[in-house]
Amino acid sequence: APAQAVTEIQWWHAMSGGNNDIVNKLAADFNASQSDYKVVPTFKGAYPDTMNAGIAAFRAGTSPHILQVFEVGTATMMSAKGAIKPVYQLMKDAGEPFDPNAYLPAITGYYSTSKGEMLSFPFNSSSMVMWVNLDALKKADIAEIPKTWPEVFDSAKKLKAAGYTTCGFSNAWATWANIEQFSAWHNVPIGSKANGLDGFDTVLQFNTPLHVKHLQTLTELVKDKTYDYSGRANASEARFGSGECPLFLTSSGYYATAKSTAKFAFTSAPMPYYPEAKGAPQNSIIGGASLWVMGGKKPDEYKGVAKFFAFLSDTDRQAKLHQESGYLPITKAAYEKTKASGFYEKNPTLETPLKELTNKEPTENSRGLRFGNMVQLRDIWSEEIEAALGGQKTAQQALDAAVTRGNAMLRTFEKTVK
Numbered sequence: 451a452p453a454q455a456v457t458e459i460q461w462w463h464a465m466s467g468g469n470n471d472i473v474n475k476l477a478a479d480f481n482a483s484q485s486d487y488k489v490v491p492t493f494k495g496a497y498p499d500t501m502n503a504g505i506a507a508f509r510a511g512t513s514p515h516i517l518q519v520f521e522v523g524t525a526t527m528m529s530a531k532g533a534i535k536p537v538y539q540l541m542k543d544a545g546e547p548f549d550p551n552a553y554l555p556a557i558t559g560y561y562s563t564s565k566g567e568m569l570s571f572p573f574n575s576s577s578m579v580m581w582v583n584l585d586a587l588k589k590a591d592i593a594e595i596p597k598t599w600p601e602v603f604d605s606a607k608k609l610k611a612a613g614y615t616t617c618g619f620s621n622a623w624a625t626w627a628n629i630e631q632f633s634a635w636h637n638v639p640i641g642s643k644a645n646g647l648d649g650f651d652t653v654l655q656f657n658t659p660l661h662v663k664h665l666q667t668l669t670e671l672v673k674d675k676t677y678d679y680s681g682r683a684n685a686s687e688a689r690f691g692s693g694e695c696p697l698f699l700t701s702s703g704y705y706a707t708a709k710s711t712a713k714f715a716f717t718s719a720p721m722p723y724y725p726e727a728k729g730a731p732q733n734s735i736i737g738g739a740s741l742w743v744m745g746g747k748k749p750d751e752y753k754g755v756a757k758f759f760a761f762l763s764d765t766d767r768q769a770k771l772h773q774e775s776g777y778l779p780i781t782k783a784a785y786e787k788t789k790a791s792g793f794y795e796k797n798p799t800l801e802t803p804l805k806e807l808t809n810k811e812p813t814e815n816s817r818g819l820r821f822g823n824m825v826q827l828r829d830i831w832s833e834e835i836e837a838a839l840g841g842q843k844t845a846q847q848a849l850d851a852a853v854t855r856g857n858a859m860l861r862t863f864e865k866t867v868k
């Protein structure tokens with residue numbers, strides 16, 4: 451009998467560096483594990499580019515089956531009725547085993563409706579950590595990894611004096627670091643209604659004295675490069691791996707690239723905090739991305755997608771993915787298995803984001819966030835941060851403008867979903 455045709459599943463993603471290799475390997479392993487479906491991964495550029503490409507393709511009727519969308523695109527995808535096939539529905543239709551309780555609640559909460567229906571598949575969740583060049587600390591005679599922001603500023607000055615002249619400390623993801631994670635970690639709101647999780651009629655509030663103080667300090671430290679700016683996304687993460695910036699806040703998922711590029715001893719530490727902020731550190735929130743299934747595909751293709759998601763959820767595969775990439779274990783079983791194996795004693799670097807996420811019981815300020823038009827909001831917020839760092843505005847003026855301009859954008863989004 452003639453061999454049955456293989457059904458292709460297109461997967462558009464935004465993973466570069468070490469994580470690109472991991473994505474290609476996952477697809478290859480799935481393809482080798484069965485002969486009915488072939489997952490074809492395609493790198494579509496950074497997160498915002500991949501998301502835009504997916505939306506444009508949907509409008510043109512040429513969308514992929516699976517689209518990787520960063521966490522800040524969640525509200526936009528959720529409200530794109532018809533463009534997406536909810537994951538809980540997909541798994542049910544395909545008859546694939548699927549238990550939403552198997553996944554870590556801090557992650558699924560992000561991608562589920564208030565009724566607990568999981569809309570997208572949590573693939574690569576991260577949190578933000580501070581990457582630390584241990585050789586550099588030694589060189590600058592710094593005995594302990596700095597824990598608070600004042601300690602970071604102090605260490606960065608010593609590092610600069612020890613030869614790290616162009617960058618004492620830095621961060622990727624300008625707003626993720628200085629607004630989103632900063633707020634959760636200090637238990638102050640980004641916006642009302644639990645940062646939008648409880649309703650799209652949320653109002654931004656991140657121009658508090660603590661936020662202003664932090665940005666104001668950065669505007670002073672940037673002048674002599676004790677702090678140096680590294681852009682809106684993560685293209686400059688390599689500044690840590692190259693040895694240029696010895697203290698660098700970015701995703702835990704930077705691990706896969708760090709371990710293949712850094713020629714020095716390094717580790718990750720929790721994000722710094724201001725000791726005077728009551729209750730800090732609180733808990734961090736997740737970042738990274740999830741896999742959205744696009745609407746309008748054939749039943750057989752959906753069956754293949756569901757099989758691929760079941761494949762991805764396998765405990766051993768999840769544990770390995772976590773241990774190699776630095777992204778979080780998505781399932782409880784994968785986390786337990788990694789812990790029980792003694793992995794974290796040997797690799798404390800990989801447990802930092804999990805410790806941050808579970809540091810305290812989340813509050814209204816630290817459950818997560820869901821703002822419409824968030825991709826555009828981030829651009830506005832980054833623009834204002836850049837204006838402050840460039841000396842065109844005071845920190846207060848910049849954050850006031852970020853809030854006002856952002857609120858206007860939120861009201862526009864509210865109208866489109868009503």
Ligand SMILES: O=P(O)(O)OC[C@H](O)CO
Binds near residue numbers: 626684702736
């Ligand atoms: O580098 P990632 O994949 O952990 O993503 C970081 C941010 O959450 C992106 O919005």
